[in-house]
Amino acid sequence: MIGVFVIRTPGPEATERVGRALAQEVQPGDCIELHGDLGAGKTCLVRGLAEGLGCDGSQVSSPTFTLMHRHQGSLADLVHIDAYRLHGPEELRDAGYDPADPRAVTAVEWPARAVGALPDRAIRVFITPVADTEREIRVEVAGGTLAERLAGGLAPRPCPSCKTPVGPFAELWPFCCPRCRSADLGRWLGGQYQISRPLEERDLDEG
Numbered sequence: 001m002i003g004v005f006v007i008r009t010p011g012p013e014a015t016e017r018v019g020r021a022l023a024q025e026v027q028p029g030d031c032i033e034l035h036g037d038l039g040a041g042k043t044c045l046v047r048g049l050a051e052g053l054g055c056d057g058s059q060v061s062s063p064t065f066t067l068m069h070r071h072q073g074s075l076a077d078l079v080h081i082d083a084y085r086l087h088g089p090e091e092l093r094d095a096g097y098d099p100a101d102p103r104a105v106t107a108v109e110w111p112a113r114a115v116g117a118l119p120d121r122a123i124r125v126f127i128t129p130v131a132d133t134e135r136e137i138r139v140e141v142a143g144g145t146l147a148e149r150l151a152g153g154l155a156p157r158p159c160p161s162c163k164t165p166v167g168p169f170a171e172l173w174p175f176c177c178p179r180c181r182s183a184d185l186g187r188w189l190g191g192q193y194q195i196s197r198p199l200e201e202r203d204l205d206e207g
């Protein structure tokens with residue numbers, strides 16, 4: 001079974017939130033390949049992933065000068081690899097990379113250059129620029145349980161107002177946009193929702 005999830009993010013903050021959502025579903029031992037050109041937002045996603053694993057996300061940078069960096073996290077460690085300047089799989093092993101590390105989630109930038117060193121069953125993330133800051137993020141996973149976990153955690157659900165699918169990382173979750181959020185509030189005010197007690201002012205403040 002291969003699960004494919006396609007997510008659109010309006011900007012870097014939302015891309016980070018996808019990383020954070022992904023962190024909720026991965027487990028130590030998982031490897032995440034990050035495919036995408038320079039400036040696509042790979043490091044951004046890794047930062048969110050780091051925060052989701054309980055690491056200090058501010059320490060995550062594009063690891064241009066180091067092949068591999070390990071971040072200590074409260075849920076799992078994050079091993080961040082930049083394979084851009086890798087000359088062969090043995091170089092990664094020499095740097096201390098262990099594909100079977102039971103304590104770490106691994107995120108690999110430029111994974112095509114590390115073929116032969118990474119596990120076969122990686123989670124593949126493809127980040128493609130759509131417009132200025134907008135990105136399409138495609139997540140591919142092979143393997144039943146992981147695909148199911150991700151399907152549960154990442155799959156979009158319909159916006160309560162317009163039924164457009166909205167991912168759990170969306171800023172206005174569960175709504176797709178401010179207009180839908182106020183439309184929903186309008187329905188509350190118009191009495192189209194059944195409520196079990198009289199509406200109070202604080203009910204409306206939460207919108």
Ligand SMILES: [Zn+2]
Pocket residue numbers: 159160161162163164175176177180
């Ligand atoms: Zn909507």
